[in-house]
Amino acid sequence: MDILVIGSGGREHALIWKLNQSNKIENIYSIPGNGGITNLAETVNISLDNHEKIIKFVKENNIELTIVGPELPLVKGIVDKFQKENLKIFGPKKEGAILEGSKLYSKNFMEKYNIPTAKHIEIKEYNIGLNYIEELNLEDYPIVLKADGLAAGKGVIIARDKNEAIEGLDRLMKSKDFGSSGEKIIIEEYLDGIEASLICLCDGKTIVPLESVKDYKKAFNNDLGLNTGGMGTYSPNKYYTEEIDDKVRQKILDNIIKGFEKEGIEYKGVLFIGLMLEEGEPKVLEFNARFGDPETQALMIRLETDLLELIESVLEGTLDKQEIKWSDKPSVCVILASEGYPLGYEKGKKINGLECIENSTVFHSGTKITNNKFYTNGGRVLGVVGLGDTLEKAIETVYEDVRIIDFEGKQYRTDIGM
Ligand code: AMP
Ligand code: GLY
Numbered sequence: 001m002d003i004l005v006i007g008s009g010g011r012e013h014a015l016i017w018k019l020n021q022s023n024k025i026e027n028i029y030s031i032p033g034n035g036g037i038t039n040l041a042e043t044v045n046i047s048l049d050n051h052e053k054i055i056k057f058v059k060e061n062n063i064e065l066t067i068v069g070p071e072l073p074l075v076k077g078i079v080d081k082f083q084k085e086n087l088k089i090f091g092p093k094k095e096g097a098i099l100e101g102s103k104l105y106s107k108n109f110m111e112k113y114n115i116p117t118a119k120h121i122e123i124k125e126y127n128i129g130l131n132y133i134e135e136l137n138l139e140d141y142p143i144v145l146k147a148d149g150l151a152a153g154k155g156v157i158i159a160r161d162k163n164e165a166i167e168g169l170d171r172l173m174k175s176k177d178f179g180s181s182g183e184k185i186i187i188e189e190y191l192d193g194i195e196a197s198l199i200c201l202c203d204g205k206t207i208v209p210l211e212s213v214k215d216y217k218k219a220f221n222n223d224l225g226l227n228t229g230g231m232g233t234y235s236p237n238k239y240y241t242e243e244i245d246d247k248v249r250q251k252i253l254d255n256i257i258k259g260f261e262k263e264g265i266e267y268k269g270v271l272f273i274g275l276m277l278e279e280g281e282p283k284v285l286e287f288n289a290r291f292g293d294p295e296t297q298a299l300m301i302r303l304e305t306d307l308l309e310l311i312e313s314v315l316e317g318t319l320d321k322q323e324i325k326w327s328d329k330p331s332v333c334v335i336l337a338s339e340g341y342p343l344g345y346e347k348g349k350k351i352n353g354l355e356c357i358e359n360s361t362v363f364h365s366g367t368k369i370t371n372n373k374f375y376t377n378g379g380r381v382l383g384v385v386g387l388g389d390t391l392e393k394a395i396e397t398v399y400e401d402v403r404i405i406d407f408e409g410k411q412y413r414t415d416i417g418m
Pocket of ligand 1: 118144146153156188189190191192195217227274285286
């Protein structure tokens with residue numbers, strides 16, 4: 001069959017790389033894709049906001065299955081529109097994607113179905129927020145302020161004292177740094193612990209976690225600097241023990257399925273659960289309606305089952321019978337970013353050394369190809385992924401290759417997996 005993958009990041013490159021190994025797939029299209037994806041798929045430049053044009057393209061090219069990478073088209077209802085036209089698409093409908101699209105909705109869902117999470121309050125007006133902050137005591141800090149709507153991972157402010165809390169409230173509700181996403185906000189309890197990414201497949205009745213992954217969100221070594229989309233990952237996550245997994249299944253996954261049943265939500269797709277492991281107790285930080293980036297890069301390299309088979313079992317509702325095989329070898333993904341990321345950065349720097357990489361797999365994020373040469377075209381540029389018999393070996397392999405690839409302003413963490 002011919003398929004289409006929507007999105008332009010390293011996540012989509014990794015999904016396409018894996019789908020390309022399926023003997024049931026003939027042609028892969030990618031909207032809009034990136035430099036690296038051009039080697040595996042036909043990239044087509046259609047705006048991700050233009051769902052009607054995407055549907056027209058799918059019909060004209062007899063594409064049998066569409067896979068959605070990023071959250072925005074899901075939250076805007078691309079799946080509902082495809083289904084109305086009887087076109088096959090992988091991802092939750094609007095009613096499910098709202099778990100990522102509205103943090104208030106997802107917090108209320110968690111509370112209603114006893115899913116462990118940080119205590120929160122909803123703030124609809126600036127003055128109410130200000131009064132709330134005025135009444136807090138010193139020992140209530142840190143607190144976390146969050147925009148309700150999508151903010152590209154940037155709408156979360158951790159305030160360590162009253163000044164920072166008011167500053168955060170101002171950014172969200174007064175200067176409106178995140179536009180209408182900050183019309184309503186959440187103030188929640190700060191959770192102290194170790195984060196883990198749990199990416200699950202869900203067919204509406206059954207939810208199956210993929211192998212565990214650890215994401216490194218901060219820009220610099222030792223978790224210093226600003227939050228980013230993710231500067232690296234490794235899988236499996238050494239902190240995600242069997243004991244944690246048991247608790248996650250009992251207290252989180254079972255309750256999610258109960259919630260979907262009670263609310264009448266038919267959730268088919270990926271449910272990515274951001275977890276905080278606090279003194280051995282897993283609590284949910286957030287839900288995403290999509291695969292993680294760069295979690296997907298570290299997972300696809302270890303996945304032995306045909307990804308198309310997994311996607312079809314989600315769509316057919318047979319996930320309970322589906323086996324998923326993984327390589328025993330740990331994987332590590334190191335992101336090479338442009339100098340300045342996650343703030344301002346320059347683009348258009350020539351990337352050298354890619355042809356010398358033999359032991360790792362390189363997934364492109366922000367790159368473009370001109371006259372057969374690759375240039376930087378985004379904040380996160382490449383994800384270098386290595387496998388090893390041990391985590392230490394995977395780290396060694398990956399960093400050897402990370403040093404070979406070069407572009408002006410190359411910025412990366414040297415502590416991924418350590
Ligand atoms: P979110 O988009 O809600 O996952 O938040 C982005 C990041 O902010 C998370 O990955 C955490 O690093 C941090 N964060 C969010 N909520 C909390 C919380 N309640 N306590 C501590 N850190 C948090
Ligand atoms: N790496 C975190 C995310 O994809 O949201």
